[in-house]
Amino acid sequence: MSVSSKKPQDQDLHVEAVLSFDRFLQVSSEWEDLYNNAESCVPMLSHGWLAGWWNSFSKGKNPYVILVWNSNKLAGALPLLIEEQGRIFRLRVMKAWVNTWVDRFVFLSREGESRSVEVAVRHLMNDCQVSWDIVNIPRIEKYSFTDRRLSEVLKNSSVKFGTEDELISPYLVLPGSWEEVLLSVSPSFRQSIKRKLRAADKIEALNVKILTDKDCIDPITEISLESWQHKNNTSIASRPEIKRFYETILEESSRRNELICALLEIDGDPAAFELNIICGKTLHNLKLGFKEKYSDLSAGFVLKSNLIKKMVGDEGLLSNLSEYDFMGVAEPYKLNWSKSVREHMNYEIYRSYSKGILIFYLKYKVKPYIKDNVPTVFNFLKKLKSIIFKSK
Numbered sequence: 001m002s003v004s005s006k007k008p009q010d011q012d013l014h015v016e017a018v019l020s021f022d023r024f025l026q027v028s029s030e031w032e033d034l035y036n037n038a039e040s041c042v043p044m045l046s047h048g049w050l051a052g053w054w055n056s057f058s059k060g061k062n063p064y065v066i067l068v069w070n071s072n073k074l075a076g077a078l079p080l081l082i083e084e085q086g087r088i089f090r091l092r093v094m095k096a097w098v099n100t101w102v103d104r105f106v107f108l109s110r111e112g113e114s115r116s117v118e119v120a121v122r123h124l125m126n127d128c129q130v131s132w133d134i135v136n137i138p139r140i141e142k143y144s145f146t147d148r149r150l151s152e153v154l155k156n157s158s159v160k161f162g163t164e165d166e167l168i169s170p171y172l173v174l175p176g177s178w179e180e181v182l183l184s185v186s187p188s189f190r191q192s193i194k195r196k197l198r199a200a201d202k203i204e205a206l207n208v209k210i211l212t213d214k215d216c217i218d219p220i221t222e223i224s225l226e227s228w229q230h231k232n233n234t235s236i237a238s239r240p241e242i243k244r245f246y247e248t249i250l251e252e253s254s255r256r257n258e259l260i261c262a263l264l265e266i267d268g269d270p271a272a273f274e275l276n277i278i279c280g281k282t283l284h285n286l287k288l289g290f291k292e293k294y295s296d297l298s299a300g301f302v303l304k305s306n307l308i309k310k311m312v313g314d315e316g317l318l319s320n321l322s323e324y325d326f327m328g329v330a331e332p333y334k335l336n337w338s339k340s341v342r343e344h345m346n347y348e349i350y351r352s353y354s355k356g357i358l359i360f361y362l363k364y365k366v367k368p369y370i371k372d373n374v375p376t377v378f379n380f381l382k383k384l385k386s387i388i389f390k391s392k
Contacts (some may be wrong), residue, residue, distance in 0.1 A: 013075055013115060015123040018065040021054055027067065027074070034074040039111055039145040042104040043277040043284055044097075048252025050079055053097055056245035064094060064130060066123060068116040076116025077108040082130055091355055094124075094135045103167060103328055104284075104344075105139040107146045117149045124349070125159060133356030135349040138166055142343040150347060160350040160357060162364040167344035170334040171282075172324040178309050189336045193305055200302045205267035208306045210318070214250040216261040217243075219270035220289075227289040236287060246275075246287075253277045260318065262310075264290075264303040272299040274307055281322040283311065301333075308337070 018024050031047040043049055054063055061081040068076035080094045096105045109116045124135060140146050142165075154161045175181055182190050200206055211219075221243065224235035233239075236246050253259040260283060262274040272290035276283045290300040311318045326334040330341055350360040370377050 013068050013070050013113075013119045015119060015127065016067040016069060017123070017129050018067060019063065019129075021051075021063075024054065024063075024065060025051065030072075030074045031077065034077060034108055034110055037110050038106075038108045039114070040106050041108060041279060042106055043249075043253070043258070043279045043286075044102050044104050045077075045079075045106055045108050046252065046256075048255075049249050050097060052245045052248030052252070053102065055248065056241040057099060059241075062130070063097075064128075066120045068113075068119050070110075070113060070116075073110070074108075075110050075113035076120055078120045080135070082132065089355065091133045091359070092131055094130075094132045096137045096139070098139050103139055103169070104141075105137065105146075106141075106144065107150065109145070109149070114145075114149055117146075118153045121150075121153050121157065121159075121349075125157070125351070131354075133351055133354045134359065135351075136346070137349075138344075138346040140345045140347060142345050147345055154347075154349065158352075160352065160360045162348050162350075162360065164346050164348075165343060166346040168330045168341050169328060169344065170326045170330050170338050170341050172308070172326070172338040173340060174308075174312050174322055174324060176312065178312055181308060181312060184338075185336060196298045196301055197305055200297070203266065203297070205265075206302075207265045208303065209263045209265065210310065211261040211263055212254060212257070212259050214247070214254040214259070216259075216263065216273075216275075217247055217250055219263055220246075220261065220273050220275060220287075223270050223273050223289050223291055226291040226293065228292055229289055235289060249277070250275075262303055262307040264299055264306070266294065266297070266299075271297075272303045274303055276307075278321070281320060282325050283318070283321050283323070284325045285327050304337075 018027070028047045028051075035041055035046050038045075058081065061083045063079070063081045066076075066078040066080065067074060079097045081097060082092060082094050085091050085093050098105055107117055107120070124132075137150070140150070151163075175184065182193065185193070221237045224230055224237040227235050229235035230238060235242075237243055250259060250261075258278040260276040260278060262276070263270060264272040270291075271294040273288065274285060275287040276285050278284075288300060288304070290303075308324065311321050311324060313319075326337070328334075335341075348360075348363075350356040
């Protein structure tokens with residue numbers, strides 16, 4: 001199902017709201033053309049990734065995908081979904097397609113079509129086919145095209161909105177050689193790298209492979225089942241829908257020649273993996289893991305060291321890369337490799353004359369005042385927030 005809205009006055013762009021999976025599949029080629037020619041993109045906004053997400057994680061939610069068309073070409077796209085939140089104070093929240101498995105988001109806007117952001121926001125405010133109280137768009141890189149343009153559009157409108165710092169994520173700008181990588185880290189970490197790699201070199205049966213085929217899901221699953229993540233129910237093999245999601249994106253990224261799975265084997269036994277996808281000249285690290293029985297050998301560390309070593313050498317698909325994105329939060333093991341980080345923002349848009357507007361004033365007006373002047377009441381409100389905003 002899809003719904004088209006009339007063209008905004010004096011504009012050649014029009015909006016289509018996609019509500020059905022079948023219709024979303026029908027626009028795959030137009031979406032991929034937009035993705036390949038966007039101002040900025042991340043793997044999580046490819047059509048294959050989103051189709052996998054819709055098929056795996058949309059249960060109990062209602063996807064609402066905004067397509068901005070210029071004639072027969074997509075000028076912009078904003079995938080959202082609708083869910084109800086709160087146990088006492090019920091809210092209808094439209095959210096970007098993010099969860100534990102997705103920690104990046106952008107507004108897909110074709111180069112030269114930055115107006116598409118304004119048109120999409122106008123649709124949300126005036127022509128949206130469903131009711132909502134709050135629009136939540138997290139994981140937006142600070143100072144990126146999406147951040148700058150969305151901020152500009154919202155400031156020039158009458159809509160109430162707020163932003164807050166959310167995610168800080170490390171990345172490594174790839175130098176010209178492995179020696180330069182070693183020189184860029186601290187002396188103690190440099191010695192740790194050398195020591196662990198020397199120990200690994202003594203294991204004759206140790207082998208590092210780079211896989212680019214979707215069948216890498218088999219060793220990944222085997223490793224995941226024996227990893228610490230599996231005990232915490234966060235591995236790729238933890239639940240059927242998670243594995244189904246990764247199978248979909250592995251197939252899609254392999255088809256696009258963007259899949260890079262680094263695999264470490266010991267005597268033929270899969271010991272550790274790093275699942276990565278190329279986007280532009282950046283390698284995004286989506287997931288990693290190792291079998292607990294190989295923890296004494298630092299299997300995950302040895303694999304990451306070898307992967308970075310390959311990225312700064314002449315290794316086929318890896319030779320044109322300029323950056324390695326660790327993804328996720330700024331954990332110490334990532335910061336050992338690089339102190340460079342990107343900050344990410346959370347945008348919240350509040351609909352006038354809705355329940356959401358009360359939340360806006362409480363969160364962005366009352367809360368800062370209480371925090372600065374009445375800290376005891378502020379701590380009470382923090383506890384109250386966990387009750388109000390807890391989902392079903």
